[in-house]
Amino acid sequence: MREPLPADMFDELCPSSLNPIRFGDKWAALVIRCLEHGPRRFSELRVPLSRVTPKVLTQSLRSLERDGLVKRTVYAEATPHVEYELTPLGRSMLQPIAVACAWTEKHWDELLDARESYDKAVRLDRAG
Template identity: 60%
Template sequence: MAEPLDPEMFDPVCPSSALPVQIGDKWTAMVVLCLEAGPRRFSELKVPLRAVTPKVLTQTLRAMQRDGLVTRTAYDENPPRVEYALTPLGRSLLTLIDAARAWSSAARCCLLQARAEHSH
């Protein structure tokens, strides 16, 4: 029999509750990968992320900025130019993303087999 779960496991004052939840969302990891080589403009991010709507990309970038993962730099030019760049904290996610990609690659066959068996 499994041990009972600790009722304090998800206590709001626990440091783990401060983790930026959006790391696991659909777009954050992809934005991190897009910014790995350096700063990018919004329009440059939309090219590889063609399936994301401008609204969702804006929300993702704002959440990432709020959590200290990216910086937003506005340049006083005509037309105005805004660039997004990874902070050191955001860049530290690359290790986590690389680990998740390696696991996904190694487990792909097992995952696909489990899905096929489940659908029968």
């Protein structure tokens, strides 16, 4: 039995959600991090990725599979199921993602200030 993924793995205040560095689509790096410790079913991925719609998560997984970063395995057993796991190429993304997350955590306040300032300027521009 594998350890379940924590529901708050990507809390809204987690540096991962603020990270301006993108690997693939918006959710790809988070999916890769979810698969770091081994294969997962779609329903397991949905726990920490609850802000992602099932349709968008499916698209992200297909894109990662197409790029050779994720392997999809169908188990045609009495209860058929599908699991996703990182390929060796996908595992090679873990270190760059960790560096990007560390950078985001270090610059968290600056990123939040910049976004707040930008959003305020846009609101004023649209109102004026």
